[in-house]
Amino acid sequence: MSKVAAVDVPERYSHECRVASVRFLNRGTFQVELESSTGAALRYTAGHYLQLNITIDGQAHSLSYSVANRPDSKQPHRLQLFIQNGSLFTEKLLRRLVQLCGRQEHLTVILPMGRAFLQSDLRQPHLLVAAGSGISKIKCLAEEIVARDPSTDVRVYWSNKDIDDFYLLEEFREWETLGENLSFTPILEAEHPDWNGRTGFIFEVIQQDLCISDNTVAYLCGSPRMVYGTIDQLTPYRLHEANCYSDVFEYAPREHKTNVAV
Template sequence: MITKNKRTLRIECLHKAASFNVACDENFLAAAKQQGFRLLRGCKNGVCEVCETTLLSGEVVYRTSAGLQTATPGKTFLFCTASARGPAEVRLHRVLAPGEYIVKTMACQIESAELLGSSDVYQVVLQTPAGNMPDYVAGQYLEVILPNGERNAFSIANRPDGRRLELHIQHLPDRDNSRLLLQTLQEGKSIQVELPKGECTLKQTGTDKAFFVAAGTGFTQMKALLEEAFEQGSDQQLYLYWGARRPQDLYMAELPEKWQCEYENFHFVPVVGDLLPGQEWEGHVGMLHDAMIQDHGKFDDATVYASGSPNMVYSVTDTLIQYGLSDECVFSDVFAYAPRK
């Protein structure tokens, strides 16, 4: 139901008992998305007709290929192209409240699996089935289901981008599952995945700085989060601290270096754990949290997203909390899958 409240209109999603605010003449989809609601849809411009909605009362205007149209009670319209000019009541059949996801299993086409530079990390690109858009947000992960039924979890490396799913997978030849996974990716045409999972997504914390802290392939998740921050036009100062054992293990360093040239508020700080004798390196050497403290000193106005081993994540967050970081402004999937006892 849409009711006037000063200059704001309220929509109640009848089937989900959820509601959100929308300003008069504001696009329904834009208002819903901004407030964390997600419509199960296949496009953004009224082509797929997945978001067909019934008007119960009032008046709604919506856009079609023939121009602006007016919906009257009993008529259907496409939610993604609509706005309201006054009190109205609509029935939304396919809406998800903030934090609500439908986990799906699907067979994805294997588009490519290529080594990145001189590392042992493969960039894997999958395509979901035609007409089956993956429903997730930047920062979430999926599980690959191997032919033997076992599962491996991998962060999705790209923000939502049509049917494309990008993964960064380190090959570990001494592990049977890793060998089977690589064989499937190189020889098979499709692979089963289950998604979305995880809650380490961009948060509205109100801090001036946001630190994206990654070790090894933890960069995968940070890549997606940063892409989303860029897309949203974040005005925070954004810092990527990416740690690896050796410089060559920073398998996609050219990408954050490119971002640093494109975005004035983005800063890339690589950190290596050790160097070979005679190896040249001008950056930080040692622990990630030591490099961060050396560069910034305090973290009382910071948000931290961390991805890596549980030991790394807890070491970084415990240390930074001692330097002012609020425990309400630190986010990692580690807290869910490897909680402290």
């Protein structure tokens, strides 16, 4: 069992926020910046997520999103979300957020949420694994680790189905120059003539790199199938589930360890 289950849930706060900006990142992903309407600090730790309460077409919705940026002491009243437009509902959500952008209308945010926030010893090697939109949480963690201790051994792996979905390549390449021991590996699930990087299942690439030791700490962000499957496939390579952190452990726990194909 992961240590996450034993971590206390921090006190949560409700904030009235404005939509400060909505920015296009790629064909289906948008960066949404929220700011506290009162100027109050939005308190959270890297790796937390929030609950966004918003009314769309007269119906109230509560939605969960990982915070995509590390806490900023210069702008503690602001934070970023990455939202993928992959359904009719998210299209309506983004349209509503654009309507609210720059207005004095408010929406409610509750945070911090989740137990899989950054809480590990940065003297240990860190493995950060993301599939698709899970990169928002991993980006936040990577930013915070590099800011706290640039000497930390950090390996970031990000898997996507399409080349166009790697909308943070330049940012991660820049962080590689800031972190003394940070490496970033984007992985395309299948070979493509326009892609000269790594391909395959994310666990296969990690296995090939032989980068795991007995004290490696892992943060994983993706579907339950991806998270549990990756842990199971890397267990023979010395990754211990007790050293793993993921929001999946809270909303989709498993009682018994079973092999899951990914």
